[in-house]
Amino acid sequence: MSTIEASPEVGHDEHGHDHDHPPFLAHHFDTPEQQFDSGKLGIWLFLVTEVLFFSGMFCAYAIFRALRPEVFEGCSQFLNTKLGAINTGVLLFSSLTMAWAVRCSQLEQHKGLVGTLAATLSCAMIFLGVKAIEYSHKFGMGLLPAGLFFYDPSNPHPTEHPPYLAYICAPFAVALVGVLCWLVFSAVAGKKFQFAVAKPLSVVCLCFFVGVGLGMVLESGEESADHVDTHADPNGLATAPVMLEVEKAAAAEAAPAIAASGAQVSVDEGVLEILATDPTNVGVKSGLNALEQQTAAAGTSTVTGDGEILGAITTTEVDVMTPTTAGVFFSIYYCMTGIHAIHILAGIGVLVWLLVRAVRQDFNRQYFGPVDYVGLYWHLVDLIWIYLFPLLYLIR
Amino acid sequence: MSAGSLPSGSQVKDPGYPTPSENYLTNSKGVLSWIFTLDHKRIGVMYLIGVTAAFAIAGLLALLIRLHLFQPDGMIFQGEEANNYYNQVFTLHGAIMVFLFIIPSVPAALGNFLVPVMLGAKDVAFPRLNLCSFYLWVFGALFFVSALCASGLDTGWTFYTPYSTTTDSSVILATSGAFILGFSSIFTGLNFIVTINTMRPPGMTWFRMPLFLWATYATSIIQVLATPVLGITLLLLIAERTMHIGIFDPEYNGDPVTFQHFFWFYSHPAVYIMILPAFGVISDLISVHSHKRIFGYRFIAYSSIAIALLGFLVWGHHMFTAGMSSLTTIIFSALTFTVSVPSAIKVFNWLATMYKGSISLTTPMCYALSFIFLFTIGGLTGLHLGTLATDMHLHDTYFVVAHFHYVMVGGTLVAFLGGVFHWWPKMFGKMYSEAGGRLSALLVFAGFNLTFLPQFILGSRGMPRRYATYDPEFAALHQMSTWGSMLLGFGLLVALIVLLRSLKSGKRAPANPWGGATLEWECTSPPPFYNFERAPAVGDPYDFSDLEWEADNERYVKVEPAREIVPETQPEKEPAHAEDSK
Numbered sequence: 001m002s003t004i005e006a007s008p009e010v011g012h013d014e015h016g017h018d019h020d021h022p023p024f025l026a027h028h029f030d031t032p033e034q035q036f037d038s039g040k041l042g043i044w045l046f047l048v049t050e051v052l053f054f055s056g057m058f059c060a061y062a063i064f065r066a067l068r069p070e071v072f073e074g075c076s077q078f079l080n081t082k083l084g085a086i087n088t089g090v091l092l093f094s095s096l097t098m099a100w101a102v103r104c105s106q107l108e109q110h111k112g113l114v115g116t117l118a119a120t121l122s123c124a125m126i127f128l129g130v131k132a133i134e135y136s137h138k139f140g141m142g143l144l145p146a147g148l149f150f151y152d153p154s155n156p157h158p159t160e161h162p163p164y165l166a167y168i169c170a171p172f173a174v175a176l177v178g179v180l181c182w183l184v185f186s187a188v189a190g191k192k193f194q195f196a197v198a199k200p201l202s203v204v205c206l207c208f209f210v211g212v213g214l215g216m217v218l219e220s221g222e223e224s225a226d227h228v229d230t231h232a233d234p235n236g237l238a239t240a241p242v243m244l245e246v247e248k249a250a251a252a253e254a255a256p257a258i259a260a261s262g263a264q265v266s267v268d269e270g271v272l273e274i275l276a277t278d279p280t281n282v283g284v285k286s287g288l289n290a291l292e293q294q295t296a297a298a299g300t301s302t303v304t305g306d307g308e309i310l311g312a313i314t315t316t317e318v319d320v321m322t323p324t325t326a327g328v329f330f331s332i333y334y335c336m337t338g339i340h341a342i343h344i345l346a347g348i349g350v351l352v353w354l355l356v357r358a359v360r361q362d363f364n365r366q367y368f369g370p371v372d373y374v375g376l377y378w379h380l381v382d383l384i385w386i387y388l389f390p391l392l393y394l395i396r
Numbered sequence: 397m398s399a400g401s402l403p404s405g406s407q408v409k410d411p412g413y414p415t416p417s418e419n420y421l422t423n424s425k426g427v428l429s430w431i432f433t434l435d436h437k438r439i440g441v442m443y444l445i446g447v448t449a450a451f452a453i454a455g456l457l458a459l460l461i462r463l464h465l466f467q468p469d470g471m472i473f474q475g476e477e478a479n480n481y482y483n484q485v486f487t488l489h490g491a492i493m494v495f496l497f498i499i500p501s502v503p504a505a506l507g508n509f510l511v512p513v514m515l516g517a518k519d520v521a522f523p524r525l526n527l528c529s530f531y532l533w534v535f536g537a538l539f540f541v542s543a544l545c546a547s548g549l550d551t552g553w554t555f556y557t558p559y560s561t562t563t564d565s566s567v568i569l570a571t572s573g574a575f576i577l578g579f580s581s582i583f584t585g586l587n588f589i590v591t592i593n594t595m596r597p598p599g600m601t602w603f604r605m606p607l608f609l610w611a612t613y614a615t616s617i618i619q620v621l622a623t624p625v626l627g628i629t630l631l632l633l634i635a636e637r638t639m640h641i642g643i644f645d646p647e648y649n650g651d652p653v654t655f656q657h658f659f660w661f662y663s664h665p666a667v668y669i670m671i672l673p674a675f676g677v678i679s680d681l682i683s684v685h686s687h688k689r690i691f692g693y694r695f696i697a698y699s700s701i702a703i704a705l706l707g708f709l710v711w712g713h714h715m716f717t718a719g720m721s722s723l724t725t726i727i728f729s730a731l732t733f734t735v736s737v738p739s740a741i742k743v744f745n746w747l748a749t750m751y752k753g754s755i756s757l758t759t760p761m762c763y764a765l766s767f768i769f770l771f772t773i774g775g776l777t778g779l780h781l782g783t784l785a786t787d788m789h790l791h792d793t794y795f796v797v798a799h800f801h802y803v804m805v806g807g808t809l810v811a812f813l814g815g816v817f818h819w820w821p822k823m824f825g826k827m828y829s830e831a832g833g834r835l836s837a838l839l840v841f842a843g844f845n846l847t848f849l850p851q852f853i854l855g856s857r858g859m860p861r862r863y864a865t866y867d868p869e870f871a872a873l874h875q876m877s878t879w880g881s882m883l884l885g886f887g888l889l890v891a892l893i894v895l896l897r898s899l900k901s902g903k904r905a906p907a908n909p910w911g912g913a914t915l916e917w918e919c920t921s922p923p924p925f926y927n928f929e930r931a932p933a934v935g936d937p938y939d940f941s942d943l944e945w946e947a948d949n950e951r952y953v954k955v956e957p958a959r960e961i962v963p964e965t966q967p968e969k970e971p972a973h974a975e976d977s978k
Contacts, residue, residue, distance in 0.1 A: 027518065028517065028519035028523065028595075029595075038521040038590050038594040038595070041589070041593055042586060042587075042590045045586045045589060049582055049586070049623070050624070052622075052625055053624035054628070055624075055625065056624075056625050056629060056632070056658060057632075059658070060632070060643055064649070067649070067651075144639075145639045146642030146648035147639055147640020147648070148640065324642075324649060327640075327642045327648045328641075328643065328649045331635075331648075334639075334641075335635060335643075339628075
């Protein structure tokens, strides 16, 4: 009665490898368009996860900056704006070359593709080189995450510290030597393809040290100018923004502070004093300190007609450069820029892979997806830096 | 659907059985062909084995906890370190169950197998990424095992600071494991979103997708959006332990509650990663085994998406007692109640589907019924915890433990078992013993209730969770719970034996043993490794009208009415109207 229509005994030998499709089309896709669209959606989703990944840190930044604005503004002085600006420019330029690379791959300009990819890679390396200078300089000064922080304003440049710059540069030096050896070897052995890959890569590796050199020049220029002046008077550097902040706060709160009844303040102070005896409660202690000064000032200060305050607090003893206060800023600084740098490193990895494929001339009008996807990733990494730079460097 | 009588002269459509060279299980041989496979079905089977192993380990730890609590002073762990051992055991039970079993259970194991087949596609969009995410899972599991072997973990599965920053157990190993598992989960979700978006066959519009795919899609959205936040939180925790970055440490101006916010921003949506795929499984199970079109298809589909989105707004209800402002707690409480709306929509739609359906009480259906019962209890007790006033009393008591076990075990685990029993013939081409399957469903149901119903009472009487010892007045209920856990364990063992026995001595499964109308029942059992020769014609996934039971071969077949060639007469050489134009 029943018949089995589709007989399974029909052979399916070598299914999916009948090669009636172009070599770049995976067998589970029907058309190159479907494959490209899938990849594109995939990379966009991946970028969404990346944004959310960083959003956790941006959130932490927002919380702690709202809690301690003076710490952020004070500590931001230690970030070298020139180096940050150079790096921003370098990354922006690399985004240009990356976009150009995508265009080259679509137009099948193979030489142009190799060139623009190599330029992108070189910019990435310059970025890392400059970053190496920034990091090693701060490590040397003891501007480290909270638990390791040992910056001492009276001795900002301790002479004996491990050669951090050499540590950071070592792996890149090894890579440079390796690539150069490979270049020579492939030239001697006459391996054209390997030579074509090693040639741009050796330029790329060299660019790391270009970045280091650039960073050194700018950092020493900074040193001789205003940097040294501020270091000579570390207290001035550390407390200057604080003064500003307190003045503002005083101006805003002068009237209500005068109006506040003395009894209320003393009750709070009693509790706070007990809490402040605990050595870990630094926040309470400095808060209490500020409160005392405020009440002392409020008794004598008067507000003139045009809003100016006489006898307001002009200095406080709050020092933001202690591990317990400054540490959080540098923790967030290292987490954000460090994870960004890891993303740059990952980007370098995939760009090298693209470079090899570009030399092999894998990409054509119909198949340029990988260049496009890596391009999108690279733009995102660039974009994150565009946010990091003002949020960390330009807030004072 | 009269048994065994097909309308005469009708055409019967059935794909038959696969040859060994087609069968995805046998078409290539050797361990390497499994280790390096890109076939989504094999990856799904490997996941199935992996999550079952993880479940077995975590389940044994759970039995250890229950046995210890058999007596008020503790029965298993003795001596000075007793409480530490207890802390480690409940932490690892929770962490392994959540990260290694529940999250990957339905989406990764069943989802990998089913998503492409239900779409009539040959594979997921990124097969290599798929294999990569399986190995990330294995890698993450190894980290967990090494944490277990190194110095244990006693922070609770939530890694709350400051426990996790001050304990000397292996937090870094365990959090690295969870971080890696997070990426496994992200890649799986990403793969499914792309697959469902770009690889649907012609004719399958969004509203002709099986509801399992809708649920998988909603789950994948959460996986992609929430998991990265957990990733960065765990990285910050690792940095806190290694470099003392101070973000979670009040000594350095940090705030430990920040960790709770970050953690629950992921982990509350993760609760829906655990339960949404189970909803999808149940929607399909109820409809197929009631042989009736699903009631309120669009409502079920939209409610999955609604749950996925609302799930992002309610994380604060885990922290009502952590010192938020009263306005914040009220907002979070109100938002929490909104989640119950789409969940209730689903339950009512399932009930309406069964109403006047011709229900076959097969093993999967027994599990599905048990799911509806248990999930309803779990969901409704959630309202007690979402209410501010009652939560103050019930927070961190056994009431919470019972509530989330009703959702996670009574919900996800039971749905997972139902799904495994439902698709087992499709996965391995073998029918299992129905009697054994139903017995296991009954034992699991009884054992589960015996274990966790007493815990509601314990909790509302004030028994706090995570305590190794308790007042003697709680002893009777604790003992009842322990006996229940034995029964539950026994029921799960029966289920495992029934399934494993079927591999050896089960009957050969037909292509469509249950009468399902989704695409996976249109290929052979087990499917050939390319799933479909060409993209199949897509019909309504819940239209059962053309499926008939064929008693001779014990299978459902697709029946098409007898066809005639129309017209039978040859047309005239010149049409009649041609005369007029002359």
